[in-house]
Amino acid sequence: xxxxxxxxxxxxxxxxxxxxxxxxxxxxxxxxxxxxxxxxxxxxxxxxxxxxxxxxxxxxxxxxxxxxxxxxxxxxxxxxxxxxxxxxxxxxxxxxxxxxxxxxxxxxxxxxxx
Amino acid sequence: xxxxxxxxxxxxxxxxxxxxxxxxxxxxxxxxxxxxxxxxxxxxxxxxxxxxxxxxxxxxxxxxxxxxxxxxxxxxxxxxxxxxxxxxxxxxxxxxxxxxxxxxxxxxxxxxxxxxxxxxxxxxxxxxxxxxxxxxxxxxxxxxxxxxxxxxxxxxxxxxxxxxxxxxxxxxxxxxxxxxxxxxxxxxxxxxxxxxxxxxxxxxxxxxxxxxxxxxxxxxxxxxxxxxxxxxxxxxxxxxxxxxxxxxxxxxxxxxxxxxxxxxxxxxxxxxxxxxxxxxxxxxxxxxxxxxxxxxxxxxxxxxxxxxxxxxxxxxxxxxxxxxxxxxxxxxxxxxxxxxxxxxxxxxxxxxxxxxxxxxxxxxxxxxxxxxxxxxxxxxxxxxxxxxxxxxxxxxxxxxxxxxxxxxxxxxxxxxxxxxxxxxxxxxxxxxxxxxxxxxxxxxxxxxxxxxxxxxxxxxxxxxxxxxxxxxxxxxxxxxxxxxxxxxxxxxxxxxxxxxxxxxxxxxxxxxxxxxxxxxxxxxxxxxxxxxxxxxxxxxxxxxxxxxxxxxxxxxxxxxxxxxxxxxxxxxxxxxxxxxxxxxxxxxxxxxxxxxxxxxxxxxxxx
Numbered sequence: 009x010x011x012x013x014x015x016x017x018x019x020x021x022x023x024x025x026x027x028x029x030x031x032x033x034x035x036x037x038x039x040x041x042x043x044x045x046x047x048x049x050x051x052x053x054x055x056x057x058x059x060x061x062x063x064x065x066x067x068x069x070x071x072x073x074x075x076x077x078x079x080x081x082x083x084x085x086x087x088x089x090x091x092x093x094x095x096x097x098x099x100x101x102x103x104x105x106x107x108x109x110x111x112x113x114x115x116x117x118x119x120x121x122x
Numbered sequence: 123x124x125x126x127x128x129x130x131x132x133x134x135x136x137x138x139x140x141x142x143x144x145x146x147x148x149x150x151x152x153x154x155x156x157x158x159x160x161x162x163x164x165x166x167x168x169x170x171x172x173x174x175x176x177x178x179x180x181x182x183x184x185x186x187x188x189x190x191x192x193x194x195x196x197x198x199x200x201x202x203x204x205x206x207x208x209x210x211x212x213x214x215x216x217x218x219x220x221x222x223x224x225x226x227x228x229x230x231x232x233x234x235x236x237x238x239x240x241x242x243x244x245x246x247x248x249x250x251x252x253x254x255x256x257x258x259x260x261x262x263x264x265x266x267x268x269x270x271x272x273x274x275x276x277x278x279x280x281x282x283x284x285x286x287x288x289x290x291x292x293x294x295x296x297x298x299x300x301x302x303x304x305x306x307x308x309x310x311x312x313x314x315x316x317x318x319x320x321x322x323x324x325x326x327x328x329x330x331x332x333x334x335x336x337x338x339x340x341x342x343x344x345x346x347x348x349x350x351x352x353x354x355x356x357x358x359x360x361x362x363x364x365x366x367x368x369x370x371x372x373x374x375x376x377x378x379x380x381x382x383x384x385x386x387x388x389x390x391x392x393x394x395x396x397x398x399x400x401x402x403x404x405x406x407x408x409x410x411x412x413x414x415x416x417x418x419x420x421x422x423x424x425x426x427x428x429x430x431x432x433x434x435x436x437x438x439x440x441x442x443x444x445x446x447x448x449x450x451x452x453x454x455x456x457x458x459x460x461x462x463x464x465x466x467x468x469x470x471x472x473x474x475x476x477x478x479x480x481x482x483x484x485x486x487x488x489x490x491x492x493x494x495x496x497x498x499x500x501x502x503x504x505x506x507x508x509x510x511x512x513x514x515x516x517x518x519x520x521x522x523x524x525x526x527x528x529x530x531x532x533x534x535x536x537x538x539x540x541x542x543x544x545x546x547x548x549x550x551x552x553x554x555x556x557x558x559x560x561x562x563x564x565x566x567x568x569x570x571x572x573x574x575x576x577x578x579x580x581x582x583x584x585x586x587x588x589x590x591x592x593x594x595x596x597x598x599x600x601x602x603x604x605x606x607x608x609x610x611x612x613x614x615x616x617x618x619x620x621x622x623x624x625x626x627x628x629x630x631x632x633x634x635x636x637x638x639x640x641x642x643x644x645x646x647x648x649x650x651x652x653x654x655x656x657x658x659x660x661x662x663x664x665x666x667x668x669x670x671x672x673x674x675x676x677x678x679x680x681x682x683x684x685x686x687x688x689x690x691x692x693x694x695x696x697x698x699x700x701x702x703x704x705x706x707x708x709x710x711x712x713x714x715x716x717x718x719x720x721x722x723x724x725x726x727x728x729x
Contacts (some may be wrong), residue, residue, distance in 0.1 A: 021297075025714060027596055028290065029707045048300050050509070050597055051617040056306040080307065087300060090262045094293050097269055101286050104276045114706050 013054030020047035030064035034102040034112045038095055045091040049084050124174060127182035127199050129167045130209050130246035132450060134160055138239035145232035157220040157235040161242060165213025171206040171291025179641045192636045195313035200252025200635055203621040204457045209246040212373045215468050216242045218597035222472055223365040225594045231513045231519040234274060241267035248377055252635060253301050256315045265292045268370060272362040284361030287706045291354040291713055302337030305330055315388040316635035319628050323392035328729045335390055336724040339402050346379030349412040350716040351701060352435045353709040359431035364475030366425060371434045371471060372464035377589045380442050385599055387626045399449055405446025410540055412439025417547035419698060421504050422487040424571040426474045433548045437463055440541050444525045447532055450626050454618035455524025462518040465605035466509045472598035477639025486555045491562030498595035503556035504600050511666030512659035521614045522659060523651040540661040550669025557674060564674035576712040578666050611651055616646035
């Protein structure tokens with residue numbers, strides 16, 4: 009078993025997190041959040057991966073064929089749907105912010121403090 | 123299997139779908155009627171589930187995929203009375219909020235009702251689910267609806283800022299939960315909570331289990347709004363329309379905490395049980411910190427919605443400390459406290475809505491002496507302040523009794539006085555606002571309080587000449603009366619303790635979920651609270667009056683006292699205010715710090 013995919017997932021997560029914390033543009037921020045989300049796809053798929061196994065479709069294969077775990081793939085698929093919804097919503101909010109305040113910089117939003 | 127079990131999710135989702143298709147053609151009142159009817163029906167069904175699950179859990183396997191040999195391939199709803207009670211409570215609050223919105227919004231599209239109904243379905247599903255991944259799905263569904271609802275009034279900048287901060291932090295919280303779920307699944311091959319518990323049973327917790335638990339813990343604490351994950355909450359609640367605030371504040375935050383109990387007891391208590399003492403210290407400590415920070419920040423607000431948001435944070439801390447005691451009484455007390463206190467907070471938010479509607483502002487100083495324009499709101503403000511401060515034996519006193527008793531049981535006798543202090547400050551803040559608004563007490567300006575809220579995003583949407591109709595003030599009154607009444611249910615605390623014991627008895631719970639073996643029915647567990655809860659409650663009431671008077675008439679204190687207090691208190695107050703910067707990057711940085719710190723502390727549990 010290789011640790012590389014797990015290290016990769018952590019790396020993607022941290023890179024995205026850095027982007028979210030330092031972002032000065034709401035669209036950039038939304039994309040960074042999507043990058044963070046991608047780390048969970050890598051993590052989930054690598055948890056279910058088996059060397060030399062086939063896709064988990066059991067028509068026309070001999071009994072006992074090794075297949076990768078279909079559960080994590082279902083989880084990843086659900087995760088994709090969720091991530092697209094959040095991304096769409098954030099982009100819609102970014103458009104509204106641009107319309108109301110003529111800026112996309114989250115630091116310029118000063119409606120609430122203290 | 124009981125066919126009622128999936129209905130609290132199915133009813134609102136189907137109604138939402140039908141409304142999306144037909145609502146635009148049938149007009150506003152049709153949408154309102156469907157919304158109220160659906161939410162009320164959901165509340166009734168969830169209440170029936172509470173009654174049916176009194177003696178044993180109701181386990182429902184979707185599609186009939188029952189477990190074989192202790193392995194669950196299917197997805198289960200696992201209904202226990204405390205979770206079902208929270209689902210029923212969500213239904214009640216949604217109904218009240220729909221009734222209020224009938225007159226509160228002048229113009230509102232079908233999508234508002236659709237989003238509210240999906241939100242309700244997601245909350246019910248989250249409270250009933252017995253499957254870890256299913257919990258994540260409902261968690262996300264409820265988050266996405268809430269983001270959209272907070273930003274519903276897109277004409278102003280504040281709701282946009284609130285929604286963005288809310289969406290970004292909560293999405294990261296959900297990612298933490300999902301990563302934790304992935305790790306748990308990788309170790310145990312299970313997503314059903316009971317099956318995870320069996321797989322982890324008796325193992326010494328290793329790095330992977332601890333990391334997974336820390337991630338799940340942090341993810342749910344983000345949703346709950348515990349310090350230092352709480353920053354989004356005050357922004358989102360201050361910006362959301364009042365009918366949405368009611369739902370967010372009364373129930374959504376607290377569902378995150380209930381989820382903690384539901385993953386810890388069935389799934390993790392078998393492996394982490396050996397370090398329960400350290401975990402208790404960690405959770406209670408975090409709860410106390412949250413309760414005090416929330417209370418202090420509430421005291422510094424003049425925007426009533428933001429003030430109530432910080433009251434919510436403070437109460438989340440109280441509930442977290444109670445659940446963190448890791449005893450059946452703590453969990454039962456916390457749940458009863460959540461429901462009674464949620465009713466009060468919902469009523470208070472509605473009262474603020476009435477004030478915005480009648481007097482054109484939600485700002486404490488601008489409303490000074492204007493309470494006469496909304497007599498019902500004034501009554502609710504006063505009653506709510508007193509109930510929050512503690513008014514034995516009314517309101518949340520049942521829950522409070524259990525929390526006090528449970529703290530003493532586990533040797534945390536210092537905890538009730540600290541929580542009573544937090545209640546005194548939050549109650550005092552509300553009483554101060556009520557006295558200033560209704561009686562016109564106190565000064566017209568107060569430099570201690572935060573800056574004036576942005577020019578009203580929620581200008582009254584109905585002509586001022588129109589009288590407040592019963593639909594507007596009815597729900598607030600009904601909720602506050604319900605909050606007072608719940609405390610009189612005989613034997614509630616004793617029974618709730620038994621329900622919590624059932625949730626916390628891991629082997630029996632697993633046998634019930636995975637093998638269908640029903641546990642024996644137990645008689646109620648008497649609490650015998652003694653006088654301590656009364657003493658603490660009355661002390662916090664007295665403290666609340668003192669804090670309220672301090673907030674109103676600080677300037678009449680002798681000069682020396684004022685100068686001394688100013689020197690001591692000013693630095694922490696300035697720092698606290700500066701931390702709540704409204705910038706999403708800062709909030710995420712705090713979130714990262716919180717995850718690192720909590721993760722480090724949880725890692726120590728394994729030693």
